[in-house]
Ligand SMILES: NC(=O)c1ccc[n+]([C@@H]2O[C@H](COP(=O)([O-])OP(=O)(O)OC[C@H]3O[C@@H](n4cnc5c(N)ncnc54)[C@H](O)[C@@H]3O)[C@@H](O)[C@H]2O)c1
Ligand SMILES: O=C(O)C(=O)C[C@@H](O)[C@H](O)[C@H](O)COP(=O)(O)O
């Protein structure tokens with residue numbers, strides 16, 4: 524077991540990475556300040572891990588659980604409202620703690636509920652997917668989707684602790700493991716070239732779920748993300764690099780209807796699009812684009828746009844991206860391997876060419 528910190532002054536918190544963390548309450552209890560707890564999970568994760576977690580919470584006056592329906596399609600205000608209904612019906616007060624047990628969908632919604640309930644209560648992240656362990660549980664972006672755009676309603680709200688139990692990854696469906704690997708690869712591309720090299724040599728170990736390789740990757744990604752977030756908590760500048768591939772990816776998710784492409788899959792295709800655009804702008808060469816495609820493909824991730832998705836559909840969906848400023852699209856592109864930059868001067872015809880080169884019609 525080991526630990527690292529997200530340094531945010533009075534909002535700093537630890538990320539604990541280990542195995543058997545779920546059954547060992549000593550990691551969780553110090554971060555629960557009141558006597559009330561509400562575990563937020565879903566119908567898939569509850570039968571797998573809820574009982575183990577609840578065993579460690581038996582000392583509290585009040586422990587409620589809500590198991591939400593599973594899936595990105597349920598990452599909505601209506602679903603978050605179900606959390607508020609339960610909290611109010613069960614008379615949870617301001618000293619309650621929400622515990623998010625699940626993937627990024629649960630973490631994003633539980634965190635948002637915690638930010639809003641009685642103007643803010645504590646919350647804890649127990650991420651059970653690779654994607655949630657390397658990305659969504661860290662950094663305090665919480666929120667829900669809107670039919671017109673991804674994560675459009677939300678808040679920056681940091682957890683009190685993140686507990687990443689490696690054992691939970693053993694039950695993850697293969698497709699979800701790959702989706703998590705997309706965000707893992709992202710860190711290599713945007714800020715950690717040596718890690719990208721490591722991934723090229725060790726991808727088979729990750730796909731085989733070698734516990735040591737998984738723990739190494741989770742630790743490395745969390746360190747990379749914690750450093751970026753510590754520098755720019757609310758994305759006024761550098762944090763936007765964590766959005767690499769996402770302007771394209773979010774367009775895919777919104778146009779396809781949330782859930783048909785997994786977030787990580789959409790980000791994978793989006794990263795190829797961003798890499799291709801970087802190449803067209805002359806920043807990176809064909810060889811690097813090929814390396815990126817090869818690694819994503821080895822991880823069984825998609826490299827091109829969904830069938831029939833048009834350039835115009837991309838452009839319309841991308842126009843509502845949260846990074847748009849004064850009507851200008853801001854995109855995260857690559858200057859080199861491990862070096863991302865934010866650009867706001869992409870010629871429209873070059874953007875269209877990159878999209879077409881990646882399968883948009
Ligand atoms: N807040 C952030 O910074 C941030 C970062 C990246 C992604 N996200 C968001 O995270 C979401 C994607 O997260 P995700 O990939 O974890 O998806 P998810 O939460 O939908 O989980 C994926 C699937 O795996 C199941 N599952 C979870 N843990 C399991 C386990 N241990 N064993 C078996 N099945 C398990 C879930 O029930 C679900 O069916 C998206 O909504 C995305 O926008 C947020
Ligand atoms: O933490 C961040 O910052 C990220 O951008 C991480 C992304 O992987 C994540 O998908 C995030 O939810 C995207 O945020 P958004 O602000 O573009 O909706």
Ligand SMILES: [Zn+2]
Pocket residue numbers: 658706769786790
């Ligand atoms: Zn993401």
